[in-house]
Amino acid sequence: MTIPSAPLLNLTGIQAGYGEINVLWGVDLTLARGEITALVGSNGAGKSTLMRTLSGLIVPTAGRIDWAGEDLCGQSPAQILARGIAHVPEGRRLFSSMNVEDNLLMGAYARKEPRAAIRRDLDRVYATFPKLHERLGQAAGTLSGGEQQMCAIGRGMMSAPRLLIIDELSLGLSPLLVEQLVEALRSLNREGLSILVVEQDVITALELSTSAFVMDMGRIVQSGRSAELMHDPAIRSAYLGALAA
Amino acid sequence: MLILQILLNAIVLGSLYACIAAGFSLVWGVLNVINLMHGSFIVLGSYLAWGAYKALGVAPWTSLLIAAPVFFILGYGIQRGVLNRVIAAPVLVTLTLTFGLDLILNNAMLVAFKADYRQLVLDPSLGSLSVGSLVVPVDRIVAMIFSLLLTLALFFVLRRSRVGRAIVAVRMDRDAARLMGVDVPSIYATAFGLGTAMAGCAGVLLAMIFPISPIASGSYLGKAFVVCVLGGLGSVPGAVVGGLFLAIVESFGSLVLGPENAVTLSFGLLIVFLIVRPQGLLGKRGFE
Numbered sequence: 001m002t003i004p005s006a007p008l009l010n011l012t013g014i015q016a017g018y019g020e021i022n023v024l025w026g027v028d029l030t031l032a033r034g035e036i037t038a039l040v041g042s043n044g045a046g047k048s049t050l051m052r053t054l055s056g057l058i059v060p061t062a063g064r065i066d067w068a069g070e071d072l073c074g075q076s077p078a079q080i081l082a083r084g085i086a087h088v089p090e091g092r093r094l095f096s097s098m099n100v101e102d103n104l105l106m107g108a109y110a111r112k113e114p115r116a117a118i119r120r121d122l123d124r125v126y127a128t129f130p131k132l133h134e135r136l137g138q139a140a141g142t143l144s145g146g147e148q149q150m151c152a153i154g155r156g157m158m159s160a161p162r163l164l165i166i167d168e169l170s171l172g173l174s175p176l177l178v179e180q181l182v183e184a185l186r187s188l189n190r191e192g193l194s195i196l197v198v199e200q201d202v203i204t205a206l207e208l209s210t211s212a213f214v215m216d217m218g219r220i221v222q223s224g225r226s227a228e229l230m231h232d233p234a235i236r237s238a239y240l241g242a243l244a245a
Numbered sequence: 246m247l248i249l250q251i252l253l254n255a256i257v258l259g260s261l262y263a264c265i266a267a268g269f270s271l272v273w274g275v276l277n278v279i280n281l282m283h284g285s286f287i288v289l290g291s292y293l294a295w296g297a298y299k300a301l302g303v304a305p306w307t308s309l310l311i312a313a314p315v316f317f318i319l320g321y322g323i324q325r326g327v328l329n330r331v332i333a334a335p336v337l338v339t340l341t342l343t344f345g346l347d348l349i350l351n352n353a354m355l356v357a358f359k360a361d362y363r364q365l366v367l368d369p370s371l372g373s374l375s376v377g378s379l380v381v382p383v384d385r386i387v388a389m390i391f392s393l394l395l396t397l398a399l400f401f402v403l404r405r406s407r408v409g410r411a412i413v414a415v416r417m418d419r420d421a422a423r424l425m426g427v428d429v430p431s432i433y434a435t436a437f438g439l440g441t442a443m444a445g446c447a448g449v450l451l452a453m454i455f456p457i458s459p460i461a462s463g464s465y466l467g468k469a470f471v472v473c474v475l476g477g478l479g480s481v482p483g484a485v486v487g488g489l490f491l492a493i494v495e496s497f498g499s500l501v502l503g504p505e506n507a508v509t510l511s512f513g514l515l516i517v518f519l520i521v522r523p524q525g526l527l528g529k530r531g532f533e
Contacts (some may be wrong), residue, residue: 057420086424093421095414106414109407110426159426166332 008033008163008194009054009085014063016053023049025218026063031163036185036195038205038226040239041215047198048090050215051167055087056080066098081110081224084162090171092152097143100132100151103140107158118158123155128184146177153181157188164188167198182208206230214239246378247500255489255496257389261451262488264392265465266472267481268443274479275416275436277336277386278328281343283444284466286316286349291457292358295365302469304393305365312445320441324434332433334390347462359494362456388450395446399439400481411479412436416479443458467508471515480507 009031011030017023023046031037052058052066056077065072070231072080077087086107089095104125108118108195126133129150135143140151156164166185170178178201189195199205206212206226214222214235222235229235269283290312297303297311321345331338371383403409414422415432423429447465455461468491476487491511498510518525 028385031489057423077423078428079425086512089421089424093418094425095417095421097417098413102410105407106410106422106425109411109414155425 001160002053006123007031008067010064010066011054012064014050014053014060014065016058016060016063018049018058023218024053024060025166026222027215027218028165029193029213029223031196032211034189034192034194035210036197036208037196038209038212039215040194040200040202040205040212042239043200044176045215046218047215048167049218051087051165051196051198054080054165055085057087074103078110081159081161084160085095086156086159086161086164088152088156088164088166089161090167092148094140094143094148094151094155097139099137099139100143103151104132104154104158107155110159121158121160125157128187129154135162145172146174146180149173149177149181150184154230157193161193163194163196165196166196169197169199170201170204178204203230250379250439251496251500252493253381253442254269255492258496260389260392260396260456260485260494261447262468262486262492263396263473264443264447264450264471264488266398266476266488267484268447269442269466269469270476270478270480270484271399271403271412271443272437272440273473274281275412276324276328276332276339276433278332278339278437279336280344280437280440281340281441281466282323282350283469284462284464285347285354285459286320286444287448287451287465288459288462289350290316290353290445291365291455292354292363292448292454293445293460294449294452295363298365298367304367305449306325308386308449309391309395309446312449313442316445317442319438319445320436321394321438323441324437325430328437329430329433332430339375343404349439351459351462358457358459360458360460364456367453384453388453391450392447395443395484396481399443399528401479402439408432408435412439462509467512471511473525474515474518474523475525477527480527483525483527488506490526 007030010192011027011029014024015022016028027050039047039050048056053060056075056079060073063073067083072083095106104122108121111118131147132150132154135147139150143151153166169181182204185195197205197208206229209226212226212229213220222229263289269280272278272280290407294305294308299303308408319455324342327346328339328342331342343449367384371387373380373382374386393457411422411432412435414425415427415429419429472484472487472491475490476483491514494514495511499507502510
C-alpha cells in the first residue's frame, strides 16, 4: 500500500505478548500524518495487544517502532506519552471515584506547561464534549457508557498528543452515540490530530477512517484505503457478513 | 455526666486513632502492602518528640515540623530502595519483608532506648479545661486538634494536589495511571513516605499522652489494623469514622466490662466486622 503523506509512525516486525505467550507475530504497519487510520479485526486478533505495545505497557520482544526517527521499543508509557502518543484504552479505564474534571486533569499529569495552557485544553475538551462540562463534578464511574467514552477521549486529548489511539471506540454504545463520537473525532482530525482507531465494528471503522489495516492471528493481513477496503469482496465476506450477502 | 465525659475522652482518643490509621490505610490501599513497621514508626516518632523536648526544649507540636519531613524521607527511601523491589510479589512477601524490617527497627530502638517506659512531661503543664463537671487535660485537646489537622491535611493532599490525584489514580488503576505518564514506583514511594510521615507525626502527638516504649508498637499496629477494617480500607474518612467508632466502643466497653477487656473488645469487633461487613462502615472505595 502506498501512503501519500509523510509517515507519522512506522512499525516493523513487531513481536510481543504476555510472558511466554506470543500474540503479535511480526506486525508491520505505517500510519500517515494527519489521517484517521483504522485497525480492524475480530476478537482475539491482537489489536489491543498491539496498542498496549505501542503505548509502552508491553515491551516488544522484536521489531522496531519508528517515531520521528526514534525507536520507541523499550520506552516507558511516560516517555512514549511525552513523545506525543496518547492511548485511550479498551474499556475506557477511567478513575471511577474521581470526578470528570479530575480525570481530565490526570490526562495532563505529565505536562509541565503553565496552568493557563492546561485550562485552555480543558475548555477545548468541554467544547468538543459539552456533556462533560455538565457533569464535571460527577464521579466518572457514575457516567453513562457514552459519557465515559467522551471522558476517556477527553482525557487522552488533555496530554496534547500528536497521535491519539482509541481502542474499541464503539464497544457497548448506541449507534447515535457512536455517530456523535465519530463527528467529534473528525473535528479533532480536521484540527490536525492524527488518530488510530481500533474497532471490531468494521463499518464504523472504515467509514470514519482514510486508511485501514486488517489484523488476524497477530498479523496484519490486509491494508489499504478505507473506501477501497469497504468494497473488497474478501473483507465484505469476512467482516461485513449479512451486508455482503 | 459520666457518659458525656466518656464520650469526650473517646472523641479525643478516636482522633488519635484516625491519625494512626490514615497512613496505614493509605499504604495498604495504594500499595497493597500491610506495613508491619507502622507501629514502630509511631514509637520512633514518640522518641523524636521526647528527645527533642528533653534535649532542646522543643514542644511536641513544633517537633511535628521536623517529624513530617524526616519520616517522609525515611519512608520514601525504604519504599524506593527496598519494597519497590518486591512490590509485584504476592502480599505475603511484602508482609514478611516489613515484618523483618520491623524486627530490625524495633530491636534497634530497644538497644538505643531500652524497654523502660519514658514519659514526655510538659513543664509547665498545660493544665485542664473544665466545662461544668467535664474535665479534659489541655495536652489531650492539643493532640486531638493536631491529629485532626494532620488527617485533614492528608485528605486535601490526596483530593486536591497533583501528586494526590496520581496516588488515587494508581490505587484505582495502575496501568491507566501509567498511560497518563505517572511514574508508578515514584508514586508508591511517595505514598509510603506520606504513610510513614503520618505514623511519625501520630507518634509525636501520642508522646504527649502515653508512655513511650518500643513494646507499644504492637499495640499501635493493632489499632491501625482494626480502624482500617472498621472504617473501610482505602479512605481518610474511613480512618476517621473507624477511629472514632473504635474509641467509643472501647471507652464504653471499658466502663461496662472493665478496662482490662478493652483490647479483647477491639479485636472481637475486628472479627465481627471481618465476618459481617468486611468492607467496613464506609465501604471499599477509591482512596480520597
